[in-house]
Amino acid sequence: MNPSTDHSPMATDNQPAPPSSSPEEVVVVEDLAKYFGERCAVDSISFRIRPGECVGFLGPNGAGKSTTIKILLGLIRRSEGTIRLLGDEVPRHYQRVIEKIGVVAQDDNLDPDLSVAENLLTYADYFSIPKARARQKTEELLHFFALENRRQEIIENLSGGQRRRLLLARALINEPKLLILDEPTVGLDPQARHLIWERLTILLDQGTTMLLTSHYMDEVARLSNRVLILDRGRIVAQGAPEQLITDLVGLEVFEVDGTDQELDRLTEMFSQCNASLERLRDKLYIYTREDCSRLEHLLGDRRSWLRRPANLEDLFIQLTGRSLRES
Numbered sequence: 367m368n369p370s371t372d373h374s375p376m377a378t379d380n381q382p383a384p385p386s387s388s389p390e391e392v393v394v395v396e397d398l399a400k401y402f403g404e405r406c407a408v409d410s411i412s413f414r415i416r417p418g419e420c421v422g423f424l425g426p427n428g429a430g431k432s433t434t435i436k437i438l439l440g441l442i443r444r445s446e447g448t449i450r451l452l453g454d455e456v457p458r459h460y461q462r463v464i465e466k467i468g469v470v471a472q473d474d475n476l477d478p479d480l481s482v483a484e485n486l487l488t489y490a491d492y493f494s495i496p497k498a499r500a501r502q503k504t505e506e507l508l509h510f511f512a513l514e515n516r517r518q519e520i521i522e523n524l525s526g527g528q529r530r531r532l533l534l535a536r537a538l539i540n541e542p543k544l545l546i547l548d549e550p551t552v553g554l555d556p557q558a559r560h561l562i563w564e565r566l567t568i569l570l571d572q573g574t575t576m577l578l579t580s581h582y583m584d585e586v587a588r589l590s591n592r593v594l595i596l597d598r599g600r601i602v603a604q605g606a607p608e609q610l611i612t613d614l615v616g617l618e619v620f621e622v623d624g625t626d627q628e629l630d631r632l633t634e635m636f637s638q639c640n641a642s643l644e645r646l647r648d649k650l651y652i653y654t655r656e657d658c659s660r661l662e663h664l665l666g667d668r669r670s671w672l673r674r675p676a677n678l679e680d681l682f683i684q685l686t687g688r689s690l691r692e693s
């Protein structure tokens with residue numbers, strides 16, 4: 367195997383390897399649209415993913431994330447647009463592409479009749495991986511995902527975190543050049559989430575390209591070097607998270623609690639500053655674009671206010687609003 371294309375987690379004994387040097391973009395989507403009858407679920411979106419990037423795909427419910435991913439995976443047909451995955455046009459060359467992709471869907475579709483190791487070996491069979499290589503790869507992945515002591519266990523006896531790690535291991539059995547992760551840590555406790563983040567970070571350091579959807583902003587901020595924010599089928603922002611936050615939200619945020627009268631007074635005072643204000647019932651959010659000492663001075667010794675750096679959640683709320691999207 368060419369070491370420069372080896373994405374095996376164990377290939378470097380957990381040491382970061384140089385990112386893939388392929389000049390080819392891994393994902394190129396141009397003017398992609400999807401209609402369900404009259405309803406436009408994806409509205410002419412374009413984006414690219416370069417080798418070694420982790421792109422966080424964000425959006426409220428109904429934004430079009432799942433539809434886009436299902437189209438990328440060949441599960442539903444696009445209405446318009448073009449897609450190239452790993453250099454091949456899909457759906458035309460899908461068979462060629464599917465072998466180079468790993469997917470961790472939200473559904474836990476592990477085979478309950480098989481043991482942990484058998485789940486990996488059976489999956490290796492789908493890709494016609496030679497038996498000896500499949501066994502070696504299975505051992506590497508069990509070790510990498512801290513499942514080696516559960517090798518003979520039946521799926522039913524695994525914890526939620528172990529099942530999710532096994533799903534990740536299974537997605538890596540074919541040494542994919544693109545890993546698509548749909549909410550990889552949803553429903554897990556903090557320890558289980560941290561273990562998965564740690565392993566995903568090693569994979570990223572080794573050059574694995576990832577497309578990650580998640581509702582956890584801390585997860586996306588931690589793993590992604592670029593985010594795509596989708597709303598009502600359209601991309602409303604894309605770029606490096608820190609840059610987008612600085613450009614579109616500001617530097618720091620003051621959250622101030624108070625009565626209507628108090629917040630009215632503060633709104634008046636802060637309207638003179640280089641900051642944007644958002645007023646909720648008993649809370650005022652002040653997104654600052656300047657050094658904050660002056661603002662702190664204006665707040666004086668009021669009881670309840672909090673000063674913190676602007677973050678991805680602020681950006682998300684700013685772009686997609688606060689109203690619930692329940693359908």
Ligand code: ADP
Binds near residue numbers: 405406427434
């Ligand atoms: P997200 O994954 O961001 O929550 P989806 O891609 O699931 O969003 O949905 C985007 C829009 O497409 C929503 O309005 C949803 O109701 C609609 N939609 C998704 N799948 C179907 C379908 N099979 N038939 C009709 N409408 C659908």
